[in-house]
Amino acid sequence: MDGKNANPTILNASDLPTRRQVQRKKVASPLTSGLVPAYAQDPFASHKVEFSDSDESEDDSVVEPIDEQEIYDLIATIADPEHPLTLGELAVVNLQHIKVIDDPSAIISNVLVELTPTINHCSLATVIGLGVRVRLEQALPPRFRLDVRIREGTHATGEQVNKQLNDKERVASALENETLMGVVGKMLETCK
Amino acid sequence: MRLKKVTSLPPQAERVWQVAIHPTLPLIATASSDKTARIISLQTYDPLSTIEGGHKRSIRSVAWKPGLTGESVLCTGSFDATIGIWRRYEHDLDVRNSQEGDEEEEEWRFALVLDGHESEVKSVAWSAGGNFLATCSRDKTVWIWEEIDEDNFETLEVMQEHTQDVKCVAWHPEEVLLASSSYDNTIRLYREGSEDWVCCSLLEGHTATVWTIEFEKPTSPGYREEWGARLASCSDDLSIKVWTRISRSGSAAEAKKAPPSILRGESIEENWVETSTLPQVHTRAIYKVSWSSKSGRIVSCASDGRIVVYEEIASVDTEMAERDEKKPPMTGWKVVAEIEGAHGVFEVNCVQWSKRWDKDAKGENDEVIVSCGDDGVVSVWELEDA
Numbered sequence: 001m002d003g004k005n006a007n008p009t010i011l012n013a014s015d016l017p018t019r020r021q022v023q024r025k026k027v028a029s030p031l032t033s034g035l036v037p038a039y040a041q042d043p044f045a046s047h048k049v050e051f052s053d054s055d056e057s058e059d060d061s062v063v064e065p066i067d068e069q070e071i072y073d074l075i076a077t078i079a080d081p082e083h084p085l086t087l088g089e090l091a092v093v094n095l096q097h098i099k100v101i102d103d104p105s106a107i108i109s110n111v112l113v114e115l116t117p118t119i120n121h122c123s124l125a126t127v128i129g130l131g132v133r134v135r136l137e138q139a140l141p142p143r144f145r146l147d148v149r150i151r152e153g154t155h156a157t158g159e160q161v162n163k164q165l166n167d168k169e170r171v172a173s174a175l176e177n178e179t180l181m182g183v184v185g186k187m188l189e190t191c192k
Numbered sequence: 193m194r195l196k197k198v199t200s201l202p203p204q205a206e207r208v209w210q211v212a213i214h215p216t217l218p219l220i221a222t223a224s225s226d227k228t229a230r231i232i233s234l235q236t237y238d239p240l241s242t243i244e245g246g247h248k249r250s251i252r253s254v255a256w257k258p259g260l261t262g263e264s265v266l267c268t269g270s271f272d273a274t275i276g277i278w279r280r281y282e283h284d285l286d287v288r289n290s291q292e293g294d295e296e297e298e299e300w301r302f303a304l305v306l307d308g309h310e311s312e313v314k315s316v317a318w319s320a321g322g323n324f325l326a327t328c329s330r331d332k333t334v335w336i337w338e339e340i341d342e343d344n345f346e347t348l349e350v351m352q353e354h355t356q357d358v359k360c361v362a363w364h365p366e367e368v369l370l371a372s373s374s375y376d377n378t379i380r381l382y383r384e385g386s387e388d389w390v391c392c393s394l395l396e397g398h399t400a401t402v403w404t405i406e407f408e409k410p411t412s413p414g415y416r417e418e419w420g421a422r423l424a425s426c427s428d429d430l431s432i433k434v435w436t437r438i439s440r441s442g443s444a445a446e447a448k449k450a451p452p453s454i455l456r457g458e459s460i461e462e463n464w465v466e467t468s469t470l471p472q473v474h475t476r477a478i479y480k481v482s483w484s485s486k487s488g489r490i491v492s493c494a495s496d497g498r499i500v501v502y503e504e505i506a507s508v509d510t511e512m513a514e515r516d517e518k519k520p521p522m523t524g525w526k527v528v529a530e531i532e533g534a535h536g537v538f539e540v541n542c543v544q545w546s547k548r549w550d551k552d553a554k555g556e557n558d559e560v561i562v563s564c565g566d567d568g569v570v571s572v573w574e575l576e577d578a
Contacts, residue, residue, distance in 0.1 A: 107533040108497055142566070143537035145476060145495065167375065167401065167428075168477070168495070168539075169252070169359070172225065173271050173312045173330070176249050 328358035400428035409485035535565030
């Protein structure tokens, strides 16, 4: 597609920080079962009107705090839309550029992921950002608020991309766009 | 004071984007990403009917047409870029004597589809008298429609003033004045000129997307005839602002009685200034503000899951008032109630003040706050003394 990305820096997959993935209750992927966000298919959703951490039947991710390494493990294996490599291998996603605030005494938790596009005018920055958002929205419990941003100074129109990636309506309607979700679906095929 | 939950309805299948309160009957309409609009009773809080089949994508916005008797008309705005007009005849409902389930519910009729927008419709709003319908979209335009006869709408104007998605449209309660707010961080106001509708004012001040604007109601205690209805706005920049018009030629009360300024040979432009920034409480994008027609309080909701209620403090800006009688005073606001996790861990998309119709209503002026969120739940709240 874009010939200027012909020689990105590639990291060795075995050098990437990782640890054994915690078994997480898998919800049906909205990409295959109609475009419904994961939380709406959560069988416990109807009981979650009040925040409660005393319900033992809930997924243990509600009680166990999630950290940066887990976020990294979720998104580093996303395939880049252009190259036959993952975002981790391309250093688009980096552990040190992920920040999680998951205080068990607070109602909501926050995840900030900063992405570094391979070149500074990468036209696929928005799609990559959307892929990261979709992956995290599917995998994380609904108490997480996501901020996915292009790392400052790494992209010519980074602020414009950031505004799109973090606008709730734009993201919601992108999730209803079949063509776009087809591209994102392919990117997420490589996720473990 | 504190916010106390009156009730929560059983969750819908998907997120509820918006609630709209009927202008005269005890009814709420909801807009959901499951492509339906649902009607809920404000007397019993029971779900009454589901409107479906008209849209191919999420319904983002709903609005009841004001000024009708014997009939209800609902407008739906959808991500499928179309607008639906739905009608239902209302029986002679004596609201005080009606009992649960003893009326035959008339069916909602899908009257027509309004096409024109090129991408997702974000907001729909009827003018105060019900004569005009405004719609706005990600396509950056604001459309004004007029119903020339039953089920026959004409496009009066397509305004292309914003440089990005238009998130919300709202009409002034008394004048024929439309406001729109946008992803381009600005608010614009429009009036009917001698030939076309024109943009008469540009309000700049927010530093991020302005999600909602709403005009003050003339029945609210803070309303001043000399300044006219003020405008409240909320934004991604975590602030809520109140804007007031500076009257260029005399008071707003005089302006209402005088012939339109265009005939007096004056410019149609008007100047609005920021007269308040409410205390900052929300920590994430503020999606909605609603201005009470009874108490004058403002309620807001946000991505952070909080619902916050604010009250105006009497302004003591006497220095300003003496210096320049034509400039509206700056006013202060304080937080009177706040609740976190209003919809559990989910975002709260919309809040609206409503007259209270249920069995615990304490008189004609009692009000509740109706909220909806990503959990698919519609909740009702009352303000009580702590």
